[in-house]
Amino acid sequence: MSGSSRIRTDLALEATESFAQSNTELRGVEVKEQYDEERDIRTTVVKITTENGAKAMGRPQGNYITIEAPNLSASDEDYHREISEEIARHLRKLVNLKRETSVLVVGLGNQAITADALGPHVVDNLRMTRHIIREYGLKSTEKEILHRVSGLAPGVMAQTGMETSEIVMGVVAETKPDLVIAVDALAARSIRRLNRTVQITDTGIHPGSGVGNHRIGLTEEYLQVKVIGIGVPTVVDAATIVHDSMEHLLDALEEQEQKEFLEEMIAPNLYSMFVTPKDVDETVKYLSFTISEGLNMAFSGV
Template sequence: MAGSRRIRTDLALETTERFAQENTEIRGVEIQEDYDEEKDIRTTVVKIVTENGAKSMGRPQGNYITIEAPDLSNADEDYHREISHEISRHLRELINLEKEKSILVVGLGNAAITADALGPHVIENLHMTRHLIREYGLRGIGQEKIHCVSGIVPGVMAQTGMETAEIVQGVVSETKPDVVVAIDALAARSVRRLNRTIQITDTGIHPGSGVGNHRNGLTEENLQVKVIGIGVPTVVDAATIVHDSMEHLLDALEETEQKEFLEEMIAPNLYSMFVTPKDVDETVKYLSFTISEGLNIAFSEV
């Protein structure tokens, strides 16, 4: 569909905001919001509980947790540590980690493209334990209980000639993890959420969806194991910026006239272009370390 509805977002929260702007009720969707004023962290949980809700949202049924932290793109170690603990807490709620688990972490994306390198960077900072357990056993590494953590960076189809899902399916079949955690860069509808927002969901993830390059999903249905998706919006659709800039100039027009004008004025090729902040290289490194620390904290204790 043309106009504002064509503008892309991977964040469930932003989809609910669009319905709110249009004064449209979404049946089968529950929204809970919590704001920690001291830490300046806003957490919104969107639960899609019915098939009708899933159809309206254009997303699978499940939980979508959005952590919004305005200073997340800054190099503040204490602040990032708080976010890491938030990530850990939500992971422990979505995954039962009271018993030993085998966990495969998949770093999606292209390490050669900065805005798409979040997943590979997270894997670099992850504490892997599977090889140690297999080599020395739990007693050999001084632990009575420990989660078995392994990771992979499957690359992208242009590099491997294979679907990411094919590679991950092969690894899952061979290593038989209890849960897969997939990390990927996303696209946002709002510029203010770039590199400042983390979405955690128990519905899996679709590699390449952020830039409209839809590939087979890493989901429980496809992999036959529970899949947790963690993503950060690092890019925004170029059409979004044009749309928002022009919309401010058109406030005097009626809503219907605005939509018609914007649909005609935004060039189709803008929907295939994406914009990212100029300091994205440093920011992605901060974010990847924050997420990897969140995973390390979550998986460090049984």
């Protein structure tokens, strides 16, 4: 296995790029890209349509929407609102929100670790309505659809002694939502996508997979309810930084020589180390508001 292929990524877009770089034909995978030059937002939809495509990509069949926004880590409220609107627009495409829907939003991650706290912060910022509707029996009108929104931040196994999937399964069995939306911090292959990219997928999510912790996934197959996964890469594999830095120095070498050199130079322990920017505290705060507002817009019809 080459050094670059051992570097982890949760982004389907980056998986397709690795095939393009090696000039490998990728069957059963459709890629469509759209660029909004005025807002500097690039949206790529990766659709895995066959079992062979899923096997090659190492991901389930389904849709993977990637929104790349270079200014997403900056504190520009107007820009963040535009991204929130994009998130809401794509959610409405993946989910039928034209009727009253019961939605459970699960904020995955460890709130005590900033780079992993995206999910819990998103839940903190959501407008919860399930308890109000249950209490007052509000009904929808022709002009307004009232979705029952509830939230859960289940923590991590080291805090609870339970699999996240076990906790979510119990809540799903008790509250019976029509839809589960799982929000998690991801790992990226490219430094330029760190804190600047949002991935939305209708295939669910696997908690901890980005940092090599293999857990039972929150998927429709497991929970028996439709699951949407939303994530932002907040960490990169430490080996990525070494790999990319060395690659610039080795441009003069042939491709095969370059791969062999990088494999020898990157220490194995770097693949178990993850790096995040120093301003991650502020960035995660901005990102969590952006995602929660996107969800609020989708559920309120704004």
